[in-house]
Amino acid sequence: MLRASVRTLLERAGGIARARNARENGWDRRVMSQLADAGVLGVAARESVGGLGMGLMAAGVISEEVGRALAPEPVVPAIALAIGMMQRVCPGDTTLAVAITGEIASAFAWQERGPRGYPDQMACRFDGKALNGSKAWVAGAVGADQLLVVAQNNSQPVLVALDADGKGIYSEPRRQSDGSQLCDIDFVDAPAKVLAEGSVVSEALSGVVADATALAAAELVGVSAKALELTLDYVKTREQFGKPIGSFQVIQHRAVDLYVSQQVAEAGVSEALARMHVCTDPRARTREASRAKARACSTAKKITRESIQLHGAVGYADEFDIGLFLNRALVLSAWLGDAAYHRAQWMDAVEAKADD
Amino acid sequence: MTDWNALSDEAFRRQVRTFFETEYPEELRHLPHRAKFAEIRQWHEKLYAKGMVAPAWPVEYGGMGLEASKLLIFYEEQQRWGVTRGRDMGVQMVGPLIIKFGTQAQKHYWLPRILSCEHIWCQGYSEPGSGSDLASLRTSAVIDGDYFVINGQKIWTTMAHDATHIFMLVRTDPRATKKQEGISFVLAEMNQPGIAVRTITTLAGEDEFCEVFFDNARAPCENLIGELNKGWAMAKTLLGFERIFIGAPNLAQNALVQLRTIAQGRYMFNDPVFRDRFAKVALDVEDHAALYTRFADQLKRGETLGPDVSMLKIWVTETFQEITELMIEAAGPDGGMIGPLQVGNVGIDVLANFYKARPTTIYGGTNEIQRNILSKAVLGLPE
Numbered sequence: 001m002l003r004a005s006v007r008t009l010l011e012r013a014g015g016i017a018r019a020r021n022a023r024e025n026g027w028d029r030r031v032m033s034q035l036a037d038a039g040v041l042g043v044a045a046r047e048s049v050g051g052l053g054m055g056l057m058a059a060g061v062i063s064e065e066v067g068r069a070l071a072p073e074p075v076v077p078a079i080a081l082a083i084g085m086m087q088r089v090c091p092g093d094t095t096l097a098v099a100i101t102g103e104i105a106s107a108f109a110w111q112e113r114g115p116r117g118y119p120d121q122m123a124c125r126f127d128g129k130a131l132n133g134s135k136a137w138v139a140g141a142v143g144a145d146q147l148l149v150v151a152q153n154n155s156q157p158v159l160v161a162l163d164a165d166g167k168g169i170y171s172e173p174r175r176q177s178d179g180s181q182l183c184d185i186d187f188v189d190a191p192a193k194v195l196a197e198g199s200v201v202s203e204a205l206s207g208v209v210a211d212a213t214a215l216a217a218a219e220l221v222g223v224s225a226k227a228l229e230l231t232l233d234y235v236k237t238r239e240q241f242g243k244p245i246g247s248f249q250v251i252q253h254r255a256v257d258l259y260v261s262q263q264v265a266e267a268g269v270s271e272a273l274a275r276m277h278v279c280t281d282p283r284a285r286t287r288e289a290s291r292a293k294a295r296a297c298s299t300a301k302k303i304t305r306e307s308i309q310l311h312g313a314v315g316y317a318d319e320f321d322i323g324l325f326l327n328r329a330l331v332l333s334a335w336l337g338d339a340a341y342h343r344a345q346w347m348d349a350v351e352a353k354a355d356d
Numbered sequence: 357m358t359d360w361n362a363l364s365d366e367a368f369r370r371q372v373r374t375f376f377e378t379e380y381p382e383e384l385r386h387l388p389h390r391a392k393f394a395e396i397r398q399w400h401e402k403l404y405a406k407g408m409v410a411p412a413w414p415v416e417y418g419g420m421g422l423e424a425s426k427l428l429i430f431y432e433e434q435q436r437w438g439v440t441r442g443r444d445m446g447v448q449m450v451g452p453l454i455i456k457f458g459t460q461a462q463k464h465y466w467l468p469r470i471l472s473c474e475h476i477w478c479q480g481y482s483e484p485g486s487g488s489d490l491a492s493l494r495t496s497a498v499i500d501g502d503y504f505v506i507n508g509q510k511i512w513t514t515m516a517h518d519a520t521h522i523f524m525l526v527r528t529d530p531r532a533t534k535k536q537e538g539i540s541f542v543l544a545e546m547n548q549p550g551i552a553v554r555t556i557t558t559l560a561g562e563d564e565f566c567e568v569f570f571d572n573a574r575a576p577c578e579n580l581i582g583e584l585n586k587g588w589a590m591a592k593t594l595l596g597f598e599r600i601f602i603g604a605p606n607l608a609q610n611a612l613v614q615l616r617t618i619a620q621g622r623y624m625f626n627d628p629v630f631r632d633r634f635a636k637v638a639l640d641v642e643d644h645a646a647l648y649t650r651f652a653d654q655l656k657r658g659e660t661l662g663p664d665v666s667m668l669k670i671w672v673t674e675t676f677q678e679i680t681e682l683m684i685e686a687a688g689p690d691g692g693m694i695g696p697l698q699v700g701n702v703g704i705d706v707l708a709n710f711y712k713a714r715p716t717t718i719y720g721g722t723n724e725i726q727r728n729i730l731s732k733a734v735l736g737l738p739e
Binding site: 232235236243244246247249251252253255256257259260263264265267268270271291294295340343344346347350351 | 628638728739
């Protein structure tokens, strides 16, 4: 039901062709509004705050559909990060209500650059009025109305909100392989208002990052599902030596391997989401999120790479759609940690569990 | 007679678990080889007394009559405790065929003897020239009065040297136009002058498989199950429920536990390269189990499994092999040692695991044959 309506909505909006268009024009505010009207942005939020209260598994279904359609809208960052964070730390704030209805688009910034990627300490400082410091890899910031930023205030974590076009904000968009942009943002005495502070912010942060990680995994599952469908159609119709290339056993066995990988990924990711759906232990949720992302990244990269090979020379041509899937898989894999990163996280979590 | 299906799934699981844990002999847990009947006779007698020899058979034939969910639980508990399958070819293979296609007289004669293990069965399918292409089999059975006269050779016959009877596919009409036609399903007694058995020593050093030679061996015509020349289609119906078990997670799960033990004992988890490879196979096992659950749920809902169930076998057997290869790496310079390696206070037989993993991608239809099945029947790729 939910799956079918999101699929139809995204097809009517223009389908995969929009992924190409987004390179020039970014994501589409109107489509994001339509998704909000369909309840998508509030799918996991409680009904008391204007959401559908359907939880993480339903959000996973939506994320898969976003992946299948290569929709350029920052749906997972909105559901899991911006809205997920506000629901946890400031459920009564009007900022949350207008985010769920899609009137105000918020981008969530928490990561910072360190010498090896993520630093141990957050350097971004809030002094009660203004924000100073830098954030990195902010998804959905181009086109957003508002920034939600995690910072430190006297060694207490704090969540603040800023108008995206307010003063003291210097944003550098960086283009990724699928045409989307992540922003590095510098804040210099940028006026901001507090939404929440204290340990509730840091606890919520690890929760929403786990959610976003698992939903990015679901989006990847959608990307690889559709890439595999297109590739199977292609090998059934493309003829060489007088027969469809899908009649050759070497192609058949490779196609089967991709299919089996995809089935394992669908089962693994959906089980991880189901476990997170009913689990409140933060460590167990983070562990399942890592399991999901590790599986989804390795599967999507394998399927999209092999899809290029099975398409032959046209697979390398930009005008063929299959390459769009590879590019999206690269971006989603890099975001929030790739397969190797999450295997390491998962191992640590499993060992910590064994020590309990 | 216990009405097992009247229990809740959880109550049934507890009963089965308690029975295994209290009654199953400790020294037979997780046997690394296929047991001969003499080794496990006492265990069989306990099962027999409880009416638990044939979990899947209908109650009227002496089985437990378990519904699908309880059948899965039974096998899960059996695997969890490392309980031997026993000499189950009779119960698993020939019994269900007799129940489905046999005459009243055949059921009356054969089924009780399968349950009591008065008859121990082996399966005569593969031949030297007919492995993956099983339908090309050539061992012939010619009717001579009241008897079939059988000539030819079977191979990879598991435990034929410890069997009293063989059920086999034989060619009864060599002139049939398609190779799948003209094949019949016949039962024969092993102890007769026309049958000779030679064991085949495996890479693991075990005598598990045999060659069986037929030189004018005889079987009474009443040993034909089902119709003459229709044995192929009949034998294929067996491959329904059983196909999920060949893809069950337990082999890989057990190996993973052993890999973890040996890796801990040898401080391998300090090595980031090893950690990554361990995490990869561990997640391969975990996500396979999630997929297995989906198929098991289909069975529990009373649905029939489609050809897509083949994917379970492909994934789990290849993962099992990868795990045993990692065990050898973790063993370092001891990787070539025969027998158990002492790790802390447990012994782990690295090579036995490695060898045990090899035939899993070959038996029950090689993984290449499984890929052919998926390609045609599931993905619809062209001929």
